[in-house]
Amino acid sequence: MSKDPIHFRAHRSELLTALAAVIEAIPAKDNIPILENVLLQPDGDRLLLRGTNLDLEIETRCELLEASAGEGLTIAADEFYRIVKNMPESAEITLAPGKFPGQVTISGGRSRFNLHTLPVSDFPSIGTDRPQLAFTIQANILTDALGKVAYAMNTTMKDRPYLSGTFIEGLEDGKLSLCATDGKKMAVKRISPSEVNTFEPPIIPVKTVQAIRKLFGQSKSPCSFFVNDRKLAIECDDLSLVSKLVDGTFPDYRRLIPVRSDVFLRADRAAVSKAITRVSVIAGDISKASVRLDIAPGSMQIELMARDGQNASEPVDIEFDGDSHLRGFNPTFVNETLSSISTTSFCLHGTDPGAPGHFTPDGDADEDYIVMPMRVS
Structure with a gap:
């Protein structure tokens, strides 16, 4: 039978x-x-x-x-x-x-x-022709870097589609620089590939960034990236991903990163983040709220003044021996930034209330985080 x-x-x-x-x-x-x-x-x-x-x-x-x-x-x-x-x-x-x-x-x-x-x-396919090899890197090194900058991608504003993704470029020292920004906050992380060639820097779309992070996760397998001016292809173990790229010119992000100032405060990341979360309870529309950082030697007073006249404040111990000054930022942007910093303490550089906030890990991590300032009084 x-x-x-x-x-x-x-x-x-x-x-x-x-x-x-x-x-x-x-x-x-x-x-x-x-x-x-x-x-x-x-x-x-x-x-x-x-x-x-x-x-x-x-x-x-x-x-x-x-x-x-x-x-x-x-x-x-x-x-x-x-x-x-x-x-x-x-x-x-x-x-x-x-x-x-x-x-x-x-x-x-x-x-x-x-x-x-x-x-x-x-059944259609966009992966029939393979671009030139751009770089090879261990999967988890890339996904960790994408995770650090992903919060800064533009996911809501349709008027600037060239910001709707993560920009990757090769640097002269052989490293890769990953950058994302929505114009209000910016995150930059630099990593070392195992192999890199000259390639056209792509803007990888939001959905593709999310797929890469989910698919490759904490795998330690080597991943090969193939890039041209139209698409990106990734090969990693049995997985193959092909994506069209965001069309447009990414801003010159390097000039937006200040030189790390010799004057900076050092503080516990979790302590500051929790204090900001607590004072923000009264904010109402937190997207328009401003948290005021009253910085003095040894202490930072975190204060939020709500539009209806209510206010909340909490002091946090810091390391700082410069002149007292005020800084103002959106509380959500600061907490998103702090959540991407992996060290237990962080540094906030400079004292100019009108300058962007330049946050960095407390250590040698090759990353920079920028938050646009808000007016304080």
């Missing part, structure tokens, strides 16, 4: 991990139906999975228990992901031709589903 034909059979855990990766690039709803699908292509004893929204494309592979030599298929990604996720952990999942053309039968345990398919030949 002949065996019923199948597309492939895979273990739930293998399939779920792969689907969770590619679904990052698949839109929930789209005017082009096939973009809501995931491509599934058996390749020997492995399965190739790909998802795309035509701006971002993610491809990965997983092990198969059994595969046919037939063509692949595309099915609704969200439905397939939820089916696999809700299968028993020990399930072996089989995809076989459906009863009717344009259908696939999915079975696992005692469950059985029939879904519609769309032709593989209609």
